Amino acid sequence: xSASIRSMSLTVCRAARVAYRASNPATRSLSTGACxxxxxxxxxxxxxxxxxxEEFRFVERLIPPSRIPTPPKHDGAAPSGWTPASAxxxxxxxxxxxxxxxxxxxxSDIKHGNQHSTLLRKVEGEIWALNKDVKxxxxxxxxKEPPTQVNEVTGTIRIKGQFDKELKDWLLKKGF
Amino acid sequence: MFRATLAICGRTVVKRFISSVSGENxxxxxxxxxxxxxxxxxxxxxxxxxxxxxxxxxxxDVIPAHLAPAQTWLESLGSCDGEPLGVVDLHPDVFSVPVxxxxxxxxxxxxxxxxxISHAKVKSRAEVSGGGRKPWKQKGSGRARHGSIRSPLxxxxxxxxxxxxxxxxxxxxxxKVRVQGLKIALTAKLAQDYLHIVDSLEIPTPDPHYLxxxxxxxxxxxxVLIVDVGDEFPQNILKATEDLKTVNIIPAIGLxxxxxxxxxxxxxxxxxxxxxxxxxxxxxxxYTPLYPFKLPYRDMx
Numbered sequence: 001x002s003a004s005i006r007s008m009s010l011t012v013c014r015a016a017r018v019a020y021r022a023s024n025p026a027t028r029s030l031s032t033g034a035c036x037x038x039x040x041x042x043x044x045x046x047x048x049x050x051x052x053x054e055e056f057r058f059v060e061r062l063i064p065p066s067r068i069p070t071p072p073k074h075d076g077a078a079p080s081g082w083t084p085a086s087a088x089x090x091x092x093x094x095x096x097x098x099x100x101x102x103x104x105x106x107x108s109d110i111k112h113g114n115q116h117s118t119l120l121r122k123v124e125g126e127i128w129a130l131n132k133d134v135k136x137x138x139x140x141x142x143x144k145e146p147p148t149q150v151n152e153v154t155g156t157i158r159i160k161g162q163f164d165k166e167l168k169d170w171l172l173k174k175g176f
Numbered sequence: 177m178f179r180a181t182l183a184i185c186g187r188t189v190v191k192r193f194i195s196s197v198s199g200e201n202x203x204x205x206x207x208x209x210x211x212x213x214x215x216x217x218x219x220x221x222x223x224x225x226x227x228x229x230x231x232x233x234x235x236x237d238v239i240p241a242h243l244a245p246a247q248t249w250l251e252s253l254g255s256c257d258g259e260p261l262g263v264v265d266l267h268p269d270v271f272s273v274p275v276x277x278x279x280x281x282x283x284x285x286x287x288x289x290x291x292x293i294s295h296a297k298v299k300s301r302a303e304v305s306g307g308g309r310k311p312w313k314q315k316g317s318g319r320a321r322h323g324s325i326r327s328p329l330x331x332x333x334x335x336x337x338x339x340x341x342x343x344x345x346x347x348x349x350x351x352k353v354r355v356q357g358l359k360i361a362l363t364a365k366l367a368q369d370y371l372h373i374v375d376s377l378e379i380p381t382p383d384p385h386y387l388x389x390x391x392x393x394x395x396x397x398x399x400v401l402i403v404d405v406g407d408e409f410p411q412n413i414l415k416a417t418e419d420l421k422t423v424n425i426i427p428a429i430g431l432x433x434x435x436x437x438x439x440x441x442x443x444x445x446x447x448x449x450x451x452x453x454x455x456x457x458x459x460x461x462x463y464t465p466l467y468p469f470k471l472p473y474r475d476m477x
Contacts, residue, residue, distance in 0.1 A: 060474075063474045064466055064473060064474065065473065066463060066469070066474065067462055067463070067475055068463055095242045153274075155274065
């Protein structure tokens with residue numbers, strides 16, 4: 001049993017060495033001399049190996065992209081409900097950019113299980129004007145003015161209460 | 177006396193109010209400035225927005241609709257007192273970002289500390305030789321009770337809470353924070369008129385005095401950092417900057433916040449500007465990494 005395994009392994013090694021030599025004709029021709037170079041190509045064909053790099057496209061299309069693609073053009077809302085930002089920025093003193101996945105940057109947050117807040121990020125321009133508009137909108141919505149925290153350095157507004165859906169729709173209607 | 181002090185306080189308050197209302201240029205008349213103070217006598221150059229020179233380089237990447245490109249002069253190093261060749265557009269998401277000094281500080285401190293390995297090590301009472309035996313018996317000798325001659329109380333004893341072995345201060349800030357730090361540093365250099373764009377680094381002589389004269393004539397400051405893309409630089413500029421301590425040249429992949437803050441002025445070639453814009457803007461539109469970015473992706477910048 002051990003002898004047969006040893007003979008099998010020997011034949012495997014010999015086959016591997018033959019295959020290696022066949023796939024690297026350069027080493028063979030260098031070692032055997034220039035006069036034998038013409039002999040290497042018919043011997044390759046007789047062994048049955050054809051080198052081809054055209055099948056590499058099947059590997060290339062599996063490599064993932066690194067950039068987030070721009071979404072295709074939709075007139076109005078997409079079937080999923082996603083709405084693109086308007087091509088011209090709205091004529092307001094502030095601007096709210098989209099996130100890198102092209103969504104409106106409004107996020108809801110919960111702390112200690114009962115403290116709800118909404119975070120409005122990526123604000124550029126006059127953040128206090130936006131703060132006033134947000135307070136007016138939420139006053140009309142709920143009847144009371146929610147406390148807000150404006151961070152001028154990072155361009156964010158944190159609002160007490162969970163208003164992410166309403167704020168998202170409001171910003172989309174404005175055209176951000 | 178109380179009324180007099182109130183009047184004096186009122187006067188100083190009024191003077192401070194006047195100086196804040198009139199602008200930051202109003203220095204007090206009795207102020208004496210040292211001669212080596214940076215940036216006191218500097219006049220900012222005129223902005224290139226109203227000039228007739230052509231725009232020689234537009235941004236390759238898409239600029240958001242609500243932002244306009246930042247503009248600056250394109251100069252040449254060929255002659256000492258040369259006029260600017262034209263105007264260059266710079267992408268606002270790299271050269272006009274909000275200047276977050278806290279991020280800049282974080283990145284600078286990280287650059288200093290993440291490479292630091294402190295090799296300070298002192299012997300504890302277990303490592304100092306000797307001290308295994310109780311020096312005298314517990315009771316009866318009249319002296320204080322001790323267990324070993326190398327305890328931290330003793331002269332020649334081990335240190336109780338000293339530095340222990342090589343300690344590493346390695347930590348990594350998120351990639352996006354480091355990228356934002358670079359963008360903020362570039363923005364700050366542009367805003368303070370310390371950024372200069374040059375078409376190429378060809379200079380007529382390998383003489384370091386030529387460069388120093390050029391820097392002095394154009395009022396670029398005390399120290400200049402020259403940045404270009406690629407591994408090969410013209411021989412003249414390499415020889416000229418070789419022995420100079422205040423004028424240094426680095427490839428664009430070596431640009432970092434500490435070097436930008438250390439040198440007063442930053443000189444970028446057009447190729448370096450394109451390279452930096454491409455690399456820094458990619459981080460705004462990239463996916464989170466599936467596997468490290470060192471491995472191949474389909475469309476790396």
